[in-house]
Amino acid sequence: MLRQNLQQKLLQKLSPQQIQFIKLLQVPTVSLDTRIKEELEENPALEDISLADMNDPVEDYPDKDPDDYSEKEKEENYDEFNVDDYLQDDNINDYGSKYDSNEDDEEKKELPIAVSNTFFENLQAQLDLVHLDDNDYLIAQQIIGSLDDDGYLRRPIPSLIDDLAFSQNVMAEEQEVEDLLKVIQTFDPAGIGARDLQECLLIQLRKRDQANPIVIKAIEVVEDYLDEFTKKHYDKLEKSLNVSSEELKEIVAEILKLNPKPGDSGASNVKQMQVIPDFHIAKNENVLTLTLNSKNAPELRVSKSYQEMFQHYEKTSEKDKKLKEAVHFVKQKLDSAKWFIDAIKQRQQTLLKTMNAIMNYQYEFFLSDGDERQLKPMILKDIADRIGMDISTVSRVANSKYVQTEFGTFLLKSFFSEAIQTENGEEVSNKEVKKILEECIGKEDKLKPLADEKLTEILKDKGYNIARRTVAKYREQLGIPVARLRKEL
Incomplete structure (x- = not known):
């Protein structure tokens, strides 16, 4: 049975302007230029002042102050749209002097790109030098x-045979494929075409001097005692191989010279992310100065020609369907341009506000040239409360923005950390504890590395009362293996 009824609901919806601002906020500086170019291409009513033709006559760009408009102009209303909003010039100096403008030369510089063969092109070049018939070549x-980027063949031979039959119409026997795989395993870099780590290491060792007894023993270790080697059970290896600790040290050193991922050594197509700092912090006589990267402050404005075009269309007394469509199109583009400019300005203000709060919160850290012991415990809520914004806004800034200091460039997220209470009741950053943990492990005797229990005792002696499982968690976050795997001969 169908019924009609009225309901009141309280809903929160993001406006198009808010969505645009959120998207722009999380765009890093290195991608902002691309995003602005996309908007300039899509919206003809938006202009980049830096690209404008400065040789045009001045009268083509009348800089009229909003206060100079007549009362009649100010009172004009065109349905739901006020033309005055678009007749007012945007102040191109709104970005102010606190933005760093010393990067003009940097913007003109282009990074050189190294041109070289890729890993697979190098293998193909080596294959072309081998005399093979057409069938074997395919x-x-x-x-x-079928090789992975690290140089391993992880696809089973029967699957390769099926691929050849269906895609190349080549009928191959398993032994044929095995024989050709051995040919490829002779290519450089050594270890290529292996099906597992053991085979990869053996291929590399067998290319070394077979008259060397250390190489012979290293082959024996990889063939028969790889598990003991990876777990660093050196006592068992000494007994099994009947060698002294000095000889074992040489054998282990020989194995450690090998490359477990030979494909990576020839992978010239690996892209490195270019980091452009969003902020700069300078120190002068114990006073910190924050500036925003000038690339975050593009000089944009609403097109004068589109403003005049809209004004002309609106004042036309007779409007047919096509003219109305033209008015609607121009209005839409002017709206979009103004929203985008406002979003860019709001982005700059939010970035500066957030970074300024972080800098003041961690003032001692920045003054100490990056001493992590001076880093205060700080969570997203601390900064959100200071600037009166939502935690999600702070998170978007912290996760994608970088700051350049005199002691390095850092992701803002790295300044956030949890608090740990000392025996004196003082709250310190967990990064301070991690720094001490790293120093303790760095100074340990590698013949008898410190276990997590011992590290917990050391930290307790220093006044940091934390559990062993917390020590293990911090050690893993630092990328440090357990004590047994840190042991050296």
């Missing part, structure tokens, strides 16, 4: 194409 090509 099989070898299929093997090369």
Whole structure:
């Protein structure tokens, strides 16, 4: 049965302007220029002042103060739209002197790009030097194409045979594929085409001097005692190989010279992320100065020609359907341009407000040239409360923005940490504890590395009362293995 009824609901919806601001806020500086170019291409009513033709006559760009408009102009209302909003010039100096403007030369510089063959192109070049018939050449090509980026063949041989039959119409036997795989395993870099770590290490060792007894013993270790080697059970290895600790040290050193991921050594197509700092902090006589990267302050304005076009269309007394469509299109583009400019300005204000709060909160850390012991415990809520914004806004800034200091460039997220209470009741950052933990492990005797229980006792002696499982968690976050795996001969 169908019924009609009225309901009152309280809903929160983001406006298009808010969505645009959120998207712009999380865009890093390195991508902001691309995003602005996209908007300039899509919206002809938006202009970049830096790209404007400065040779045009001045009268083509009348800089009229909003207060100079007549009362009649100010009172004009065109349905739901006020033309005055778009006749007012945007102040191109709104970005102010606190933005860093010393990067003009940097913007003009282009990073050189190294041109070299990729890992797979190098293998293909080596394959072309081997004398093979057409059938074997296609099989070898299929093997090369099936290698992972680290140089391993993890696809089973029967699956390769099926691929050859369906995609190349080549019928191959398993032994043929095995033989050609051995040919590829002779290519550089050594270890290529292995099916597991053991085979990879053996391929590399067998290319070394076989008359060297250390190499012979290293092959024996990899073939028969790889598990003991990876777990660093050196006592067992000494007994099994019947060697002294000095000889074992040489054998281990020989194995450690090998590359467990040979494909990486030839991977010239790995892209490195370019980091452009969003902020700069300078120190002068114990006073910190914060500036925003000038790339975050583009000089944008609403197109004068579009403003005049809209004014002309609106004042036309007779409007047919096409003219109304033109008025609607121009209005839409003017709206979009103004929203985008406002979003860019709001982005700059939010960035500065957030970074300024972080700098003042961690003032002692920045003055101490990056001494992590001076880093205060700080969570997103601390900064959100200071600037009167939502935690999600602070998170968007912290997760994608960088600050350049005199002691390095850092992701804002790295300044946030949890609090740990000392025996004196003082709250310190967990980064301070991690720093001490790292120093203790760095100074330990590698013949008898410190276990987590011992590290917990050391920290307790220093006044940091934390549990062993917390020590283990911090050690893992620092990328430090357990004591047994840190042992050296």
